[in-house]
Structure formats: structure tokens, C-alpha cells
Amino acid sequence: MTLPAGTPTEMFIDGTWSGGSAGSFAVLDPATGEEICSVPRAGLDDLDRALAAAATAQPDWAAAPPRDRAEVLRRTFELMIERREDIAYLMALEMGKSLTDARGEVTYAAEFFRWFSEEAVRVGGELRTAPSGANKILTFRRPVGVAMLLTPWNFPAAMATRKIGPALAAGCTVVLKPAHETPLTALVLAQILTDAGAPAGVVNVLTTDHAGELVGPALADSRVRKLSFTGSTEVGRLLLKQAADRIVNSSMELGGNDPFIVLDDADLDAAVEGAMLAKMRNGGQACTAANRFLVQESVASDFGKRLADRMASLRMGPGTDEQTQLGPMVSQKAVDGIADKVDRTVAAGARAVIGGQRPDGKGFFYPATVLSDVPRDSAVATEEVFGPVAPIIAVRDEDDALALANASELGLTGYVFSGSLARGLRVCEQLEVGMIGLNRGLVSDPAAPFGGVKQSGLGREGGHEGIEEYLETTYVATAW
Numbered sequence: 001m002t003l004p005a006g007t008p009t010e011m012f013i014d015g016t017w018s019g020g021s022a023g024s025f026a027v028l029d030p031a032t033g034e035e036i037c038s039v040p041r042a043g044l045d046d047l048d049r050a051l052a053a054a055a056t057a058q059p060d061w062a063a064a065p066p067r068d069r070a071e072v073l074r075r076t077f078e079l080m081i082e083r084r085e086d087i088a089y090l091m092a093l094e095m096g097k098s099l100t101d102a103r104g105e106v107t108y109a110a111e112f113f114r115w116f117s118e119e120a121v122r123v124g125g126e127l128r129t130a131p132s133g134a135n136k137i138l139t140f141r142r143p144v145g146v147a148m149l150l151t152p153w154n155f156p157a158a159m160a161t162r163k164i165g166p167a168l169a170a171g172c173t174v175v176l177k178p179a180h181e182t183p184l185t186a187l188v189l190a191q192i193l194t195d196a197g198a199p200a201g202v203v204n205v206l207t208t209d210h211a212g213e214l215v216g217p218a219l220a221d222s223r224v225r226k227l228s229f230t231g232s233t234e235v236g237r238l239l240l241k242q243a244a245d246r247i248v249n250s251s252m253e254l255g256g257n258d259p260f261i262v263l264d265d266a267d268l269d270a271a272v273e274g275a276m277l278a279k280m281r282n283g284g285q286a287c288t289a290a291n292r293f294l295v296q297e298s299v300a301s302d303f304g305k306r307l308a309d310r311m312a313s314l315r316m317g318p319g320t321d322e323q324t325q326l327g328p329m330v331s332q333k334a335v336d337g338i339a340d341k342v343d344r345t346v347a348a349g350a351r352a353v354i355g356g357q358r359p360d361g362k363g364f365f366y367p368a369t370v371l372s373d374v375p376r377d378s379a380v381a382t383e384e385v386f387g388p389v390a391p392i393i394a395v396r397d398e399d400d401a402l403a404l405a406n407a408s409e410l411g412l413t414g415y416v417f418s419g420s421l422a423r424g425l426r427v428c429e430q431l432e433v434g435m436i437g438l439n440r441g442l443v444s445d446p447a448a449p450f451g452g453v454k455q456s457g458l459g460r461e462g463g464h465e466g467i468e469e470y471l472e473t474t475y476v477a478t479a480w
């Protein structure tokens with residue numbers, strides 16, 4: 001597949017398109033494994049230029065009237081919606097997701113700009129009387145400063161806008177480093193923000209396939225005051241260690257091992273519908289993807305059969321093909337990882353009801369797979385699969401489901417299906433996760449706080465909380 005005309009393929013520093021001082025790297029089409037184009041590999045002097053631009057732009061951007069910052073974000077939202085088809089096609093091309101998923105992502109991603117254009121003008125402070133009555137306590141909010149934003153490949157637009165929106169609303173300037181698999185969408189976002197009026201230096205994008213070589217020095221640089229990362233728990237842990245040296249303010253959106261609980265009084269049609277969304281959106285490559293289906297014994301086989309029927313009917317193909325419902329995985333490495341977990345689980349005694357075998361031919365494809373009789377300690381039940389694999393584990397009752405669900409160091413998203421709201425809420429209250437879909441297979445919403453507990457993250461994106469991550473509080477003690 002060829003790149004749409006006009007797609008930027010250079011980095012964006014200080015309002016200018018730029019090559020990289022460390023060479024270039026290839027962007028691949030996951031449907032074929034072939035090269036789409038190459039983009040620059042940023043070197044340390046490019047990092048220096050980007051940080052200088054962001055630091056120089058920072059004071060004026062922070063001092064700009066909130067309404068002016070909000071208008072830039074609002075125009076960005078409108079331009080993204082106007083250019084939805086082009087952005088969706090580009091994501092389907094470089095990441096492999098279906099066009100349906102890609103269009104949904106553009107709408108979701110754009111919405112962060114609209115939401116944070118509305119939040120930008122509502123940042124408040126406080127005035128209180130000290131309990132002793134001796135003085136007043138006055139608080140005001142300031143932007144943290146230059147923010148380094150690191151994003152994964154699975155939602156190339158939304159993971160970036162979920163950070164850029166609140167950062168710009170708060171008055172921060174940013175350097176975005178997208179995943180090397182999906183740099184093109186990030187470059188298009190820089191173009192749209194510029195078209196919408198973001199001044200030079202406010203948004204910079206550095207591309208590289210050697211992230212560690214760039215991010216380590218960035219976190220050691222005194223111009224960087226904020227790190228916002230979305231990606232694996234493993235890399236998040238490493239970055240927190242690096243951020244510790246300079247106590248860089250850090251937000252982390254990390255991996256999950258999300259339980260999908262179906263109780264015996266659930267509406268099974270609704271549960272299967274929810275499971276299709278929670279499992280198959282983005283081919284299962286979502287941090288919010290249901291990773292383990294914990295289904296009460298009496299309905300487990302019926303649920304498994306219905307889910308397998310639905311998953312087997314999905315049409316697999318290139319994301320850019322309008323008929324495709326399940327695109328390729330992002331890379332060969334991703335397919336190898338999924339196949340390895342499925343193979344180990346089958347060797348441990350699970351049965352593949354559908355799928356479980358990689359297809360022949362080119363591209364990074366893995367078929368929709370349902371596994372039954374899954375041992376509780378098997379690979380797919382204990383590790384994030386990040387692919388179209390649904391392991392079904394029968395549980396005795398809600399206590400058994402909760403014990404199994406909570407026996408994980410990860411706690412991002414959970415799903416609960418029950419015909420009784422009281423029972424469902426009782427389970428929700430005890431589930432150790434940051435987000436729950438109760439009789440719903442989708443939790444992501446720009447107006448809601450997104451994030452995890454335990455080793456799934458620190459902080460929240462979206463909602464009223466999202467902008468807080470980019471603000472600091474200063475307090476003045478005074479009396480008059």
C-alpha cells in the first residue's frame with residue numbers, strides 16, 4: 001500500500017519539518033511486512049533542538065489567555081473530524097487496525113481536544129481561612145513545564161491526544177515521541193495542531209526506533225519537568241527509575257490483565273456483545289482488552305460457544321480493506337509473542353475451540369482464538385496477551401471470580417456482567433482495577449478518568465483529573 005499524498009515523513013521541531021541526525025528507519029505495513037516509507041531517526045542534537053524549542057515556547061504559551069489555548073484545541077478537534085477519513089486510513093495502513101476501528105479511534109482521539117478545550121478555561125485555585133484564623137491560604141495552579149510524552153503503537157492517535165490535549169490546556173509545551181511502529185499518525189497530528197494555530201515550539205515530535213537512547217538523556221535534562229508514558233509495565237518501571245534521579249513528575253498508563261466476569265444471572269446475549277467489544281476492538285491489542293474470561297460454571301460452556309461463533313465469523317484481512325473486521329497484529333514480534341502464549345497454554349491442557357494456529361502467507365496475522373479448559377496458572381491467564389485470544393476459565397461463584405481476578409499485580413480494567421445491579425456493584429466494589437464496565441464492554445471515554453491501580457499505572461488521563469497531571473499547586477500564606 002502506498003502512503004497518501006501529503007503525509008509528512010519528517011520530524012517536527014520548533015514549527016519546522018526536519019530530518020534526523022541519526023539516520024532513518026523504515027515504517028512497515030503489517031498486512032504485508034513491506035516498507036511503506038522511512039522516517040528520520042532523531043539524534044541527541046535533535047533532542048536538544050526540540051527541548052530548546054519547547055522550553056523557549058513555554059513561558060508565552062503558559063501566559064496565553066486560557067481562552068486562546070482553548071481555541072487552538074477546539075480548532076484541532078474540528079480539523080481532526082474534518083480529516084477523519086485520511087487519519088483513519090493512515091492508522092489502518094501503519095498499524096493494521098480495521099478502518100471501522102480506525103474511524104472510531106479518530107473520533108475518540110479528537111474528543112480529547114474538545115474536552116480539554118473546555119477544561120482549559122476552568123482551572124481554579126482556592127482561598128481559605130487558616131483554621132487558626134491568623135491568615136489566609138491562597139492557592140493557584142501553574143503548568144508543570146516542558147512535558148516529554150511517550151506513546152505506544154496500539155492507538156497511535158488517541159494515546160497522543162490524551163496527553164497533548166491536557167498538557168496544552170494546562171499551559172505545558174510538549175515533545176512527543178511516538179512508538180517506532182506508528183510515527184506517521186503522530187506527524188499528522190503535529191501538522192493539524194499547527195494548522196489549528198499552535199505556535200512554533202509548543203508541539204514537537206521526535207521519531208526514533210532507538211527510544212532508550214533518546215529518552216534516557218531527555219529525562220536527565222533539566223528542561224524536562226514532566227514525563228507522561230503509556231506502554232508496557234516493564235518499560236514504565238525502567239522509566240520511573242530514570243525519572244527518579246531528577247524527581248521528574250511522572251504519569252504512567254501501563255499494561256493490564258483485565259478480567260471479564262460473567263455471573264450466572266447475566267444476560268448472555270449482552271455479555272457476548274460486550275465480550276466482542278472488550279476483546280476484539282483493535283484485534284485485542286488494547287490495554288483495556290479483556291484478557292481472561294471468568295465465567296460462572298453453569299453458563300461457561302454456553303457463553304464460550306456463543307463467543308466462539310461470533311469470533312469465528314470475523315473477516316481477517318488488511319486493515320485498509322473496507323471488509324476487514326480483524327486486521328493484522330502490529331509486528332512479527334507481536335505474533336510470535338501471542339503464538340508462544342497460546343502454545344504454552346495448549347501444552348498445559350487448554351483446548352483451542354477456534355483458531356490457535358498462525359496462517360501461512362505474508363503479513364503479521366493471528367486468527368481469532370477461543371481457548372476452553374484453561375488452567376488458572378497458564379500463560380494466557382497470567383500474562384497480557386495483546387491479541388485476539390479469549391481464554392475461558394470456569395469459576396464457582398462471585399468470590400471465586402474475585403479471588404482469581406484480584407490475584408494479579410496488574411489492575412487496569414475489569415468487566416462485570418450480572419442481571420442484578422446490586423450484585424454487579426458488589427463485585428465492582430471489590431475488583432482491584434481502575435476502571436470497570438458493568439454490563440458494558442467499553443470503558444474508554446474522554447470525559448472519564450482513565451488509569452489503573454497496582455502495577456497498571458500512576459495518575460489518570462481524561463476526565464477532570466487529566467489536566468491535573470500537568471499542573472502544580474503553589475500556596476501563599478497571607479493576611480490582610
Ligand code: NAD
Pocket residue numbers: 150151152153154155159177178179180211212213215216230231232233235236238239252253254255256286287288384386412451452456457
Ligand atoms: P512499550 O512499553 O514497548 O512502548 C511504549 C513506548 O515506550 C514506545 O514509544 C516505545 O518506543 C517506548 N520505549 C520502549 N522502550 C523504551 C525505553 N527503554 N526507554 C524509553 N522508551 C521506551 O509498549 P508497546 O508495545 O508500544 O504498547 C503495548 C503496551 O502498552 C501494553 O502493555 C499495553 O497494555 C500498554 N498500554 C497501556 C495503556 C494504558 O492506558 N494503560 C494504553 C495503551 C497501551
